[in-house]
Amino acid sequence: MINVALPKGRLGEKAYETLAAAGYDCPAILEKNRKLTFENAANGVRYFWVKPSDVSIYVERGAADVGIAGKDILLEYSPDVYELLDLKIGACRMCVAGPEDFYDETDRTLRVATKFPHIAAGYYESKSRDIDIIHLNGSIELAPILGLSDVIVDIVETGKTLAENHLAPLETIVDISARLISNKVSYQFKYQEILRMRQALERNL
Numbered sequence: 001m002i003n004v005a006l007p008k009g010r011l012g013e014k015a016y017e018t019l020a021a022a023g024y025d026c027p028a029i030l031e032k033n034r035k036l037t038f039e040n041a042a043n044g045v046r047y048f049w050v051k052p053s054d055v056s057i058y059v060e061r062g063a064a065d066v067g068i069a070g071k072d073i074l075l076e077y078s079p080d081v082y083e084l085l086d087l088k089i090g091a092c093r094m095c096v097a098g099p100e101d102f103y104d105e106t107d108r109t110l111r112v113a114t115k116f117p118h119i120a121a122g123y124y125e126s127k128s129r130d131i132d133i134i135h136l137n138g139s140i141e142l143a144p145i146l147g148l149s150d151v152i153v154d155i156v157e158t159g160k161t162l163a164e165n166h167l168a169p170l171e172t173i174v175d176i177s178a179r180l181i182s183n184k185v186s187y188q189f190k191y192q193e194i195l196r197m198r199q200a201l202e203r204n205l
C-alpha cells in the first residue's frame with residue numbers, strides 16, 4: 001500500500017486526475033463528502049487530503065510515503081524529501097508585484113508583503129537589497145494598495161488578481177509547477193512501488 005498526500009483546493013482535482021490517469025484511481029474520492037482518507041485496495045493506493053502547504057510535512061515525517069506539492073512550498077519550507085518528478089500541472093510563477101509605476105528608491109528599506117518569507121528573503125539577499133518582510137496569510141494584493149507594503153512577493157497565474165487591483169508583475173523570481181515528492185525512508189523500503197508510480201506518471205506527461 002502506498003500512502004499519498006494530496007493537496008486540497010485548486011491543485012487537488014488536477015493532482016488526483018493525474019494519478020488516476022496513471023492507474024491509481026480511487027472512485028470513492030470523487031464522492032462529495034468531508035472524508036479525508038480514501039483507499040483502493042485493488043491498486044494499492046491510499047489517499048489523504050491535506051492543506052497544500054502541509055503536504056511536505058506529511059511526507060517529510062513519513063505520515064505519507066509520497067505527495068504532490070507545489071514547487072513554491074518546497075522552496076519555502078525546504079523539506080527533507082526527495083523531489084521525484086515535475087508533473088507539469090499547477091503552473092504559475094513567483095513574482096515581485098506592485099503598482100505599475102513602482103520605482104525602487106534603493107536608499108531605503110523595501111517593505112515586502114508575502115506568504116513566502118523565505119523565498120522573498122532569499123531573492124532580495126541575492127540582490128543585496130535590504131527589506132522588511134511583512135508576513136501575511138492571504139489577500140496579499142491588499143498590502144501595497146493600503147500602503148502596508150511597497151511591493152508583494154506572490155504567486156501569479158493568469159495575472160487577473162493583480163490587474164483587477166491595479167497592480168502589475170514587476171519581476172519573475174521562479175517558475176512554479178507541482179512536483180511528486182517522496183519520504184526518504186519510504187523511498188528505500190517501498191522502492192518498487194514508488195518507482196512504479198513515478199514511471200507511470202512520467203509516461204503520462
Ligand SMILES: Nc1ncnc2c1ncn2[C@@H]1O[C@H](COP(=O)(O)OP(=O)(O)OP(=O)(O)O)[C@@H](O)[C@H]1O
Binds near residue numbers: 011070073
Ligand atoms: N493562482 C494560484 N494561486 C496560488 N497557487 C497556485 C495558483 N496556481 C497554481 N498554484 C499552485 O497550487 C498550489 C495550491 O494552491 P492553493 O491556492 O490551493 O493553496 P493555498 O490556499 O495557498 O494553500 P494554504 O491553504 O495551505 O495556504 C500552490 O502551492 C501553487 O503551487
Ligand SMILES: O=P(O)(O)OC[C@H]1O[C@H](OP(=O)(O)OP(=O)(O)O)[C@H](O)[C@@H]1O
Binds near residue numbers: 139140154157160
Ligand atoms: O494570477 P491569478 O490567476 O489571479 O492568481 C493569483 C492569485 O491566486 C492566489 O490567491 P488565492 O486565490 O489563493 O487567494 P489568497 O492568497 O487570498 O488566499 C495568489 O495568492 C494570487 O492572489
